[in-house]
Amino acid sequence: MTQTLTIPTSLEWHEDYLLILNQQKLPNTVEYIKLTNIEEYYDAIITLKVRGAPAIGITAAYGLAHAARQYETNDLAEFMDLFQRDKKYLAGSRPTAVNLVWALNRLENVLEHISSVNEAKTNLLHAAVQLHAEDEAVCRLIGEYGLSVLKDKQIVMTICNAGSIATSKYGTALAPFHLGREKGKAFQVYACETRPVLQGARLTAWELQQSGVDVTLITDSMAAHTMKERGVEAVIVGADRISANGDTANKIGTSMLAILCKHFNIPFYVAAPSSTFDLSIRNGNEIPIEERTREEITIVGGTLISPENVPVYNPAFDVTPHELITGIITEKGVLYPSFEESIQQSIG
Incomplete structure (x- = not known):
């Protein structure tokens, strides 16, 4: 039977719940789950279901x-107290991704001039729906600009999953591949497996296959050899936070690829929406790096693969210095060095 090629999506709002693609179960099981209360939203974020x-x-x-x-109150002051409590609760789920706090702050902004609890509830939901719709448009623009910088490139490497299931649709780093497929441009993508949680192996490889993009999976430690032997022409990655000078936090292993690109003289691109920039942070040294549980490294498929008592260091992200980045692809265009100036002009 012929496979129907389609760009997968991960989020769908319904009247009284959010339906999400459970990314813990991919690629073996495609499962959608309902989020109906704030504890389920928090759990979905912190456990990487989304x-x-x-x-x-x-x-x-x-x-x-x-x-x-x-909230079962008609008192506006009480409503605001409950809102601030829940905003703080959700903000604590993932500290590195700046989009989290950015989105929560955007919701808070729509409460500035409300006069009733009902108005507040309506405004908040409208703001969330608008943010969702805007993200799809933003990602498509990132994909278009990405295609422009990759116009003469075919063999491209990526890490982690910055695709349609990491956004509303299309993705950031994977957006040029999805759009390229729609427009008839063929890419050959090498996807790093992305230890320790294997987002490249489980998610990027699955997503690109669903969309009909030619993808080959490699382990993270094969990157240098693959660049040399397979003629990789560019690397494109996503971002979780970008500082004012262009230093970029992304999934652990990203800075390794940037260093290799410098050695092999390969262009290294970051793809991210303007909401990922944090201009309150001067450089990458100020970006908080999330550390996750030891079990993500010591256990694979339910089996202990290391000595039970070995110490573990498990940072989820690393920071790529701006001087290793060729360009940053945003919905507002492609930013080039000096990043401090181009970011200020475009984003600031």
Whole structure:
């Protein structure tokens, strides 16, 4: 039977719940789950059922709006107290992805001039729906600009999953591949497996196959050899936070690819929406790096693969210095060095 090729999506709002693609179960099981209360939204984010900076932000926005709809009060001051409590709760789920707090702050902004609890509830849900719709448009623009910088490139490497299931649709780093497929441009993508949670192996490889993109899976430690032997022409990655000078936090292993690109003289691109920039942070040294549980490294498929008592260091992200980045692809265009100036002009 012929496979129907389609770009998968991960988020769908319904009247009284958010339906999400459970990314813990991919690629073996395609399961959608309902989020009906704020604890389920928090759990989905922190356990990586939903992941990717834009998708985290959208999910948190729906979670906060959904929680506010359930407040049983008509007193505006009490409503605001409950809102601030839940905003703080959701903001603590993933510290590195700036889109999370950005989305929650955007919801808070629509409460500035409200005069009733009902108006507040309506405004919050409208803001979450608008944010969701905007993200799809933003990702398509990133894909168009990405195609422009990759116009003469065919063999491209990526890491982690910055695709349609990490956003509302299309993705950031994977957007040029999905759009290229729609427009008839063929890419050959090498996807790093992305230890320790294997988002490249489980998610990117699956997603690109669903969309009909030619993808080959490699382990993270094969990157240098693959660049040399397979003629990789560019690397494109996503981002969870970008500082004012262009230093970029992304999934652990990204900075390794940037260093290799410098050695092999390969262009290294970051793809991210303007919401991923944090201009309050001067450089990458100020970006908080999330550390996750030891079991993500010591256990694979339910089996212990290391000595039981070995110490573990498990940072989820690393920071790529701006001087290793060729360009940053945003919905507003492609930013080039000096990043401090181009970011200020375009984003600031």
